[in-house]
Amino acid sequence: MGLRRFAPLVAACTATFLLLAYATVVTVAIPAIAADLHTGFAALQWVVDLYTLALAALLVVCGAVGDVIGRRRVFLAGFVLFTLSSPACGLAPGVRELIVFRGAQGVGGAAMFATTLPLIRVSYRGREQHRAFAVWGAVAGPAAAVGNVCGGLLAEALGRRWIFLLAVPVGAAGLLLAFVFLPRDPERGAGRMDVPGSVLLSAAIAALVVGSLLFGEHGAGAGPGVAALVTAVAVLAFVACERRTPEPVIDPALFRRPGFLAVVTVAFGYYFAAFGPLTVLSSWFQDGAGLDAVDTLLLLALQPAVFFVVSATCGAVLQRVRLWIPLGVGTALCAAGCAGFALLGVSYGPAALVPSLLLTGAGAGMVSPVLPSAAMRDADPSRAGTAAAVANTARQVGLALGTAVCGGLLIGLSAPGRREYTTAVGEVGAVAALVALAAAVAAVVLLRRADERPRTGSRPGVTGP
Numbered sequence: 001m002g003l004r005r006f007a008p009l010v011a012a013c014t015a016t017f018l019l020l021a022y023a024t025v026v027t028v029a030i031p032a033i034a035a036d037l038h039t040g041f042a043a044l045q046w047v048v049d050l051y052t053l054a055l056a057a058l059l060v061v062c063g064a065v066g067d068v069i070g071r072r073r074v075f076l077a078g079f080v081l082f083t084l085s086s087p088a089c090g091l092a093p094g095v096r097e098l099i100v101f102r103g104a105q106g107v108g109g110a111a112m113f114a115t116t117l118p119l120i121r122v123s124y125r126g127r128e129q130h131r132a133f134a135v136w137g138a139v140a141g142p143a144a145a146v147g148n149v150c151g152g153l154l155a156e157a158l159g160r161r162w163i164f165l166l167a168v169p170v171g172a173a174g175l176l177l178a179f180v181f182l183p184r185d186p187e188r189g190a191g192r193m194d195v196p197g198s199v200l201l202s203a204a205i206a207a208l209v210v211g212s213l214l215f216g217e218h219g220a221g222a223g224p225g226v227a228a229l230v231t232a233v234a235v236l237a238f239v240a241c242e243r244r245t246p247e248p249v250i251d252p253a254l255f256r257r258p259g260f261l262a263v264v265t266v267a268f269g270y271y272f273a274a275f276g277p278l279t280v281l282s283s284w285f286q287d288g289a290g291l292d293a294v295d296t297l298l299l300l301a302l303q304p305a306v307f308f309v310v311s312a313t314c315g316a317v318l319q320r321v322r323l324w325i326p327l328g329v330g331t332a333l334c335a336a337g338c339a340g341f342a343l344l345g346v347s348y349g350p351a352a353l354v355p356s357l358l359l360t361g362a363g364a365g366m367v368s369p370v371l372p373s374a375a376m377r378d379a380d381p382s383r384a385g386t387a388a389a390v391a392n393t394a395r396q397v398g399l400a401l402g403t404a405v406c407g408g409l410l411i412g413l414s415a416p417g418r419r420e421y422t423t424a425v426g427e428v429g430a431v432a433a434l435v436a437l438a439a440a441v442a443a444v445v446l447l448r449r450a451d452e453r454p455r456t457g458s459r460p461g462v463t464g465p
Contacts, residue, residue, distance in 0.1 A: 005377070007181035009132050013118045013139040014174030015079055018167055020110030020140060020148030023052060023399070024084075025163055029155035036160050038245035039095040049213050053108025055113065057206040057395040061198045062114035063389025064249045068193055070185030071385050072113040078111025080180060083171035090164035102393025116390035117372045122183055127316075129373070137369025139272045142304030142361070144399065148282070149297045149304070156293065191392045197241050197249040202317050208397065212404035223361040224244040250390060251383050260322065260387070262446035264348045266327045266367060269395035269439020273334040273432045274303070274364040276402015277341075280410050280428050281353060288421050299350060310365030318370050324447040328368040328440050333363030335436035341429025346421045354408075356429070406432060 001286040026033060031046050037044075066074040085104040092098040124132045138461035143190070154163045211227025242248040254260045278300060285296040318326040337359030371391060406428045 005124075005128070005182060006178045008183070009120065009135060011174050011178035011182060013136055014170060015082075015112040015178070016116050016136065016140045017143045017146075018171060019055070019082065019112050019220055020143035022105060022109065022167065023055060023201070023396075024144045024147035026049075027148055027151065027161055029151045029160060032155035033098075037095050042204040044095065047102050049097070049210075050099055050103045051106040051109070052213070053206055053209050053394070053398055054103055055109050056209050056393060056400055057202045058110035058394040059109060059114050059203075059387060059389045059396065060250065062111045063385040063387075064198060065193065066111075066115040066385040071118050072182050072185045074111050075115040075179060075182070078108040078115070078174070079171065079175045080108070081105075082108030082112060083168065083175055086164045086167040086171060090161040090168075096275040113392055114389040116387055117376065117392075118385040119182055120372070121376060121384060123282070130316050130319045131426035133372045134311065134319060134369040135190065136313055136372060137197055138308055138365075140366075140368060140403055142307040146304050148278065148300075149301045154298045180264035192249055193290050194242075194245050194249040197238060197245060200234050200238040200241055201249060204231050204238055205393065205397065207231040207234060209400045212239070212401045215404050217407045233433040250386060251379070254379060254383075254387060254390070259374070259377070259450035260379075262323070262327060262443040262450070263371060263391050264394045265439045265446070266331050266443045267371060267375075267391045268398035269436045270331045270334050270364055270367045271333075271395045271398035272439075273338050273436035274404075275399050276362040276404045277338060277428055277432050278303075279403055280406045280425060281357075283410065284344075284353075284421070284425050285350055288425070289348075291350060296455075299354070300357070302354065303357040303364075304363030306358050306362055307365040307368070310362050311369050312365065315369030317347070318366060319373060322447070323370065323450075324444045325366035326366045327374070327447065328444040330363045330366030331436050331440035331443060333366065334360050335363075335440060337361075337363060338433035338436060341428045344425055348422065352418070367377045380461060402432065402435075 022037040026044075026047055030048075033047065034044055062074060062078070082105055085101050085108060089105065092101055117133075120132050120136060121129065151163055154166070190318035205226045207230040211224045211231060214221070214223040214227060233302055242252065282296055282300060285291045285299060286293065291299070337356040340356035340359060340435070341353065344353065346352065372388065376384045376387050409428045409431060410424050
């Protein structure tokens with residue numbers, strides 16, 4: 001590819017890496033931020049949680065807005081907001097200002113994430129498109145894990161401000177490439193935004209994420225219960241509203257297609273299992289095995305390293321085989337990696353968890369490059385942004401629920417003794433493994449059913465045009 005052909009992919013990958021890495025970049029650095037801002041852990045949780053909440057709750061809405069007014073416009077607006085919010089976060093004088101600017105970062109990230117995949121799809125064709133999605137998957141998949149590692153190292157070496165300030169030159173370069181090289185939006189008809197449906201859907205996702213965050217922090221109680229009730233009411237109201245509107249925010253026909261259901265299930269399951277337990281592993285490496293923060297981060301870096309190797313070397317090939325192979329087998333490998341937490345009962349040292357990090361990295365590396373084109377292959381081109389956003393929302397909800405459930409289980413199951421801590425980590429792994437295994441089995445069943453109904457002009461199981 002020449003510069004003009006290569007630049008749209010670089011811009012899309014830069015935006016995706018930044019927005020996903022910044023979902024976790026402050027997690028390990030919370031103690032350093034607390035010391036610098038003279039605040040407590042409870043307030044700083046919102047520095048992490050508000051970004052996660054905005055990113056998850058607004059993805060589908062931003063995808064629908066992009067489908068109506070133009071994906072390039074929404075992408076550029078989100079990139080500008082994210083890039084301007086980054087120095088504001090770095091220079092924030094207090095925790096309240098930091099929380100507000102992190103929320104703005106999350107809104108910008110949602111706008112970018114919702115429109116990136118459709119923009120890649122229209123920028124490339126044929127084998128170039130396969131390679132582009134493979135590269136995007138190799139960049140996107142490990143970004144959350146890389147954010148954990150880089151945030152901790154930056155806080156140790158340079159201080160908390162540089163965690164955010166270093167995003168500015170990277171974001172500015174990516175924004176320039178996007179402005180110059182991304183394809184222009186085509187002229188669109190008078191599309192109409194489903195405002196009531198969008199509000200109800202955002203409310204349902206926000207309540208689900210808030211409930212999971214409260215469960216992760218405090219365990220079962222009134223807060224998660226109220227959030228679950230709000231989620232249920234919002235979902236029922238959303239379904240009732242969508243049945244009456246002529247232009248729903250999500251096309252109901254998508255969920256009647258087995259292939260799309262499989263993609264959404266896998267997106268949730270593999271992110272839950274591969275990245276949800278990372279906080280638990282980080283805690284055990286430091287509190288259970290006695291490692292310092294740097295050694296812990298280097299061990300956790302094994303997962304994104306393996307992910308990148310698998311995704312970069314096999315991604316384009318995996319897009320040309322039947323979908324159940326990368327989606328089903330990859331998610332099953334994530335399940336096997338989580339089940340491997342039980343090895344702590346045999347060998348208590350840090351090396352016992354290395355196989356788990358390698359397996360989850362390899363499994364996620366198989367899934368991630370295939371997921372983008374798989375999410376959009378059954379959607380009408382005019383609604384591709386919404387379809388991609390639904391799949392990415394499933395990933396973010398999987399991450400939020402995985403982190404919350406795994407953390408909540410660790411708090412509820414563990415006790416001060418070494419044996420109890422070890423047992424709790426193993427049980428957390430068992431729960432994550434069951435979620436991933438269920439997603440893998442569902443994916444294989446649904447995708448085989450989809451293969452029995454091949455689309456006109458395409459071979460069953462082959463992604464892309």
